[in-house]
Amino acid sequence: MLLMALPAFIGFMTFFITPAVMSFGYSVTNWSVYRPEPSYVGLKNFQTLFSDAQALAAIEHSIRYALIMTVVQNTLAIFLAVLLNKKLMMANVLKTIFFLPAVLSILVVGYLFKFIMTSAPSGMLNSAIGAFGGAPVNWLGDPNLALYSVLATQVWQWTGWAMVIYIANLKSIDASLYEAARIDGAGPMQVFGRVTLPLLYPATSFNVLMSLIGGLKMFDAVYAMTRGGPGYASETIMTTMISTGFKAGRNAYACAFAVVFFVVVFTMSKAVTFVLNKWEAAIT
Amino acid sequence: MKKTVLICGFLILVLLCGNLVAATSALPGGVLRWMAYNTRSTRVTYLAHLAEELPDIHMQYDHVPVDHFTVTLSVQLLSGKGPDLIEGGGETRLLASMDRLLDLTDEPFLGQYRYAGLAPFSVDGRVYAVPLQSWFEGIYYNKAIFAEHGLAPPATFDEWIELHKKLREAGVKPQTMGAQSWASLMKQSIGIVNNEFYARPENAGFDAAFDRGEAKLAEAWLPAVTLWSRMIDEGCLTPDMLDYSDEQALMEFASGEAAMWESGPWSIGEILRINPHIQLGMFPFPTVEGSTGWLVGGPGSALSINVDSPNMEAALRVLEATATQEAQLALIADNMGEPYLEGMQVDFGPVYAGCADAFALEQVYAPWTAAWTFGNPIVEAYGKALQEVLAGSKTVEEALAEADAVNAHMRAALEAIE
Numbered sequence: 001m002l003l004m005a006l007p008a009f010i011g012f013m014t015f016f017i018t019p020a021v022m023s024f025g026y027s028v029t030n031w032s033v034y035r036p037e038p039s040y041v042g043l044k045n046f047q048t049l050f051s052d053a054q055a056l057a058a059i060e061h062s063i064r065y066a067l068i069m070t071v072v073q074n075t076l077a078i079f080l081a082v083l084l085n086k087k088l089m090m091a092n093v094l095k096t097i098f099f100l101p102a103v104l105s106i107l108v109v110g111y112l113f114k115f116i117m118t119s120a121p122s123g124m125l126n127s128a129i130g131a132f133g134g135a136p137v138n139w140l141g142d143p144n145l146a147l148y149s150v151l152a153t154q155v156w157q158w159t160g161w162a163m164v165i166y167i168a169n170l171k172s173i174d175a176s177l178y179e180a181a182r183i184d185g186a187g188p189m190q191v192f193g194r195v196t197l198p199l200l201y202p203a204t205s206f207n208v209l210m211s212l213i214g215g216l217k218m219f220d221a222v223y224a225m226t227r228g229g230p231g232y233a234s235e236t237i238m239t240t241m242i243s244t245g246f247k248a249g250r251n252a253y254a255c256a257f258a259v260v261f262f263v264v265v266f267t268m269s270k271a272v273t274f275v276l277n278k279w280e281a282a283i284t
Numbered sequence: 285m286k287k288t289v290l291i292c293g294f295l296i297l298v299l300l301c302g303n304l305v306a307a308t309s310a311l312p313g314g315v316l317r318w319m320a321y322n323t324r325s326t327r328v329t330y331l332a333h334l335a336e337e338l339p340d341i342h343m344q345y346d347h348v349p350v351d352h353f354t355v356t357l358s359v360q361l362l363s364g365k366g367p368d369l370i371e372g373g374g375e376t377r378l379l380a381s382m383d384r385l386l387d388l389t390d391e392p393f394l395g396q397y398r399y400a401g402l403a404p405f406s407v408d409g410r411v412y413a414v415p416l417q418s419w420f421e422g423i424y425y426n427k428a429i430f431a432e433h434g435l436a437p438p439a440t441f442d443e444w445i446e447l448h449k450k451l452r453e454a455g456v457k458p459q460t461m462g463a464q465s466w467a468s469l470m471k472q473s474i475g476i477v478n479n480e481f482y483a484r485p486e487n488a489g490f491d492a493a494f495d496r497g498e499a500k501l502a503e504a505w506l507p508a509v510t511l512w513s514r515m516i517d518e519g520c521l522t523p524d525m526l527d528y529s530d531e532q533a534l535m536e537f538a539s540g541e542a543a544m545w546e547s548g549p550w551s552i553g554e555i556l557r558i559n560p561h562i563q564l565g566m567f568p569f570p571t572v573e574g575s576t577g578w579l580v581g582g583p584g585s586a587l588s589i590n591v592d593s594p595n596m597e598a599a600l601r602v603l604e605a606t607a608t609q610e611a612q613l614a615l616i617a618d619n620m621g622e623p624y625l626e627g628m629q630v631d632f633g634p635v636y637a638g639c640a641d642a643f644a645l646e647q648v649y650a651p652w653t654a655a656w657t658f659g660n661p662i663v664e665a666y667g668k669a670l671q672e673v674l675a676g677s678k679t680v681e682e683a684l685a686e687a688d689a690v691n692a693h694m695r696a697a698l699e700a701i702e
Contacts, residue, residue: 033358034382048693119524120532121541141464141526143675229464230526231672248661248694249355 020262027256033249045256054232055257058240059264061147065236066215066268069151073211074204076159081166082196095167098160106157110224113153114140117225143233146226150234154221158214162207169203170196198283205276212272216265237261315342316595316602319357320371321350322585326550326619333614337605341598343369354378354660361590368593369602371416373585374652374659376405380412381657386589388412391600393607400646401624404583404654413586414603417612417621420581420648421471421548422639424555427563429456429543437567437638440574441476441511448520451543459520460542462530463674466667469521471580471650472546473670475569476512477505478578478649483571491655497695501666502684509680511572516674523675538562548581549620552635567638568647578647579639582654584621622648658694665690 027045031038049055080098084091101109116124117139126136139149173196181191219238222228228235228243237257245254320327324345331345346367348356354375360366361384372379379385388394389410394402397414405413425437433454438444451458461468481487481504493499515521525533537545538558555562568577587606589599605611612623616630622643623630632643642648652659669683 033355033362034378036362114527117527118532119527120536136524138524138527141523141528141675143672143677226527227464229466229668229671230523230675231668231678233672233675233677246355247351247664249358250693 023255023258026252027259029252031252031255033251038252041252045253046260048253049256049260054235055240057232058235058237059260061235062216062218062237063264063268065147065151065218066212068148069154069215070208070211072151073155073159073162074207076155077162077166077207078197078200078204080159080163081170082192084163085167085170095160095164099164100160101157102161104157106154106220107224109153109157110150110221113149114225117149140226141230143230146230146234150218150221150225153225154215154218158211162211165207166200166203169200173199198279201276201280201283205273205280208272208276209269212268213265216261216268237264315344316369316598317344317346317367318369318371319346319348319353319360319367320585321348321353321373322371322619323347327615329617330611330614333611334602334605337611338598338601341601343602358382358384361592364592366590366592368590368595368599370413370588370590371585372413372588373583374656376413376586376588377407377657379588380405380407380410384591385412386591386593386596386599388414388589388603391603393604396607396626397624398626401583405586405588413588414606415583415586415624416606417584417615417619417623418581418648419548419550419584419621420579420639421475421546422566422568422579422642423459423544423546424537424551424564424566425544426537426540426542427565429540430565437565438570441479441514441570441572444570445514445518445520448518452519457536457542459544459546460528460533460536461521461525461546462528462533463521463525463671464527464529466664466671468530468533468546468667469670469674470663470667472515472521472569473509473512474650474652475546475578475580477508477651478580478647479569479571480508480511481505482649482651483575483578483647491651494651494691495656497692500684500688502681502688505684506681509684513673513680521674526671526674534558549632549636552620564635565638566636568642576641576645576647578649579642580650581648582650583624584653656691658691661694662687662690 026038028040028042029038030041030044084095084098088094115122117126119126119136119138119141121127123136125139130136138145140146177195177199178191181195186194217238218236219242222234222236222239226234228239237260241254241257241261244250244257324331324347327345331343334341334343353372357366357370357372357375358379361379361382366384370379370385376385387410394411394414401415401418402411405411405415429451430436433450433456435447435450438447448458461472463469481490487504490499490504494501494504528536533542533545534547534551534554535558536542538555540559540562552564555564568579571577587603589596589603593599607625609625609628612625612628615621616623620632622632632639636643652663656662666683666687669678669686672678673680673683
């Protein structure tokens with residue numbers, strides 16, 4: 001039986017574990033395309049990284065992006081799931097419509113919204129705002145807005161996907177629990193807060209972790225829509241890491257970035273898991 | 285047990301096949317692998333000319349996008365799998381410092397070139413590449429729009445700003461820019477730096493000092509870039525341009541929705557495809573005093589040879605065949621640019637007549653390709669910082685300081701191999 005897993009194990013070791021361990025090793029060297037034989041430099045790359053304002057901004061953008069993405073996407077998805085779980089005439093059609101963006105490539109969505117959000121006269125979003133008498137907005141060129149513009153497109157794309165998982169979870173909740181709650185005089189908000197939400201724990205824990213990790217590793221939408229700009233306003237950990245490693249050739253520094261990325265993902269995932277476990281303990 | 289043996293055997297077979305493929309993929313003598321950041325379409329006539337002149341040499345032209353060119357090339361060279369011929373540019377000095385390029389100093393064909401074309405590819409007096417042709421960038425303008433409003437190309441920087449105001453008042457968008465790309469802002473600001481800093485003889489040694497880490501842009505360039513930033517303060521360049529791509533800007537200019545756009549000859553085909561009737565002109569970046577302005581540019585891509593190439597002789601024959609008027613004309617046929625061959629001049633045509641004085645005075649310069657070892661990463665950091673200047677979240681001084689910081693980082697990376 002164990003032999004059956006051997007090919008997958010070899011692939012996993014070769015293409016995931018070994019490169020990951022090598023990244024940790026290279027992060028404490030001075031390896032670059034200009035210095036092919038690395039030597040040990042201790043924590044110098046990490047010192048440089050934590051004194052580099054752009055690198056710190058990229059880490060901060062990724063964390064902010066992931067947190068907002070997680071909260072907004074899951075709140076909207078739960079709202080839609082509860083709404084469409086009712087016996088509505090168009091429920092199935094609406095579920096399909098909300099889920100559809102998830103089948104598109106992130107890059108395609110990115111380029112599509114770049115076209116929609118541009119401040120050029122052809123920009124559809126600003127044209128619509130203008131039709132209602134509003135002033136045009138520099139969605140992708142304003143450093144205070146660019147990251148949120150990208151985020152909005154990703155919320156649009158993935159909320160339907162999360163909604164489907166919540167709906168699957170909702171289907172598994174015993175209807176008698178709702179009936180009992182109503183007999184006890186609970187209003188709709190109480191039913192949601194005391195019955196629906198606690199029993200959505202399995203879907204919530206999965207969706208929250210997925211959107212958190214997906215948000216932290218965001219690259220493609222940013223690349224398609226803003227290229228990390230204007231300036232460094234929408235750079236994320238991944239865009240900076242790729243630009244440092246593959247464009248500037250500072251390999252060891254990029255590895256240090258990868259280690260920081262691992263620590264950020266690990267810490268945030270652990271924190272969220274801890275909260276979710278506490279929640280699970282409280283409802284069981 | 286049998287399964288284990290089978291799996292291990294399969295894995296060994298895979299590894300052996302990999303080695304076999306690697307071994308047989310080595311190019312046979314006379315076949316040259318050529319790596320370039322320019323697309324093949326810009327070299328079609330030239331490659332056809334070489335094929336005619338050197339029928340015994342088969343060439344494989346590999347295009348690698350400029351964003352990844354330096355790293356892809358460096359990795360291939362360091363792993364011993366590098367191309368024979370390298371059509372690069374700004375990274376030539378860096379690769380020469382890493383002893384990856386063949387020293388061409390004593391090759392007879394170098395005598396065919398003007399020194400101005402060889403200097404950017406020289407380290408410590410040794411030459412490591414030969415220039416293919418120059419590139420230049422100035423301000424394209426729509427002659428019909430200018431004529432309609434009684435305007436002429438500006439003679440001074442102040443007139444240029446006035447021109448923007450007059451066009452705006454007339455309901456015309458004066459200038460468009462694809463500022464989503466950091467390169468546009470970077471090049472335009474350096475156009476003014478050329479005029480107000482590099483034009484002065486006392487600054488002739490600045491680039492060498494900067495390259496050694498002994499001078500800073502934040503001190504030397506500050507007055508010129510501050511002057512250029514009036515383009516932002518006066519509303520000639522606006523934050524909405526930060527989400528314009530180069531393609532959008534080209535479209536806006538070509539379709540007559542904007543009167544000016546900064547670019548170079550490589551765009552003219554697309555402009556004319558969109559609007560065959562457009563009346564185009566180009567002027568250099570205007571100076572404060574009204575003297576002849578400069579263009580941004582200089583020697584563009586250049587050919588160098590991998591020092592470990594197994595096809596050294598064939599590669600040298602390609603360089604020799606390139607140092608002829610016929611080869612240079614073939615290059616120009618696909619991409620307009622000035623050749624660096626001694627005694628050879630080309631007529632750029634009526635579109636570029638407004639830049640004739642700048643060409644005659646050789647006022648075409650781009651410090652990051654001409655003189656800086658780490659030109660590409662430095663100008664990328666500078667250009668991205670200028671985007672923040674346009675957005676209002678950074679000062680010109682901070683932008684220049686960021687470029688200085690990248691120079692320091694990259695120098696630290698190179699110092700260990702020197």
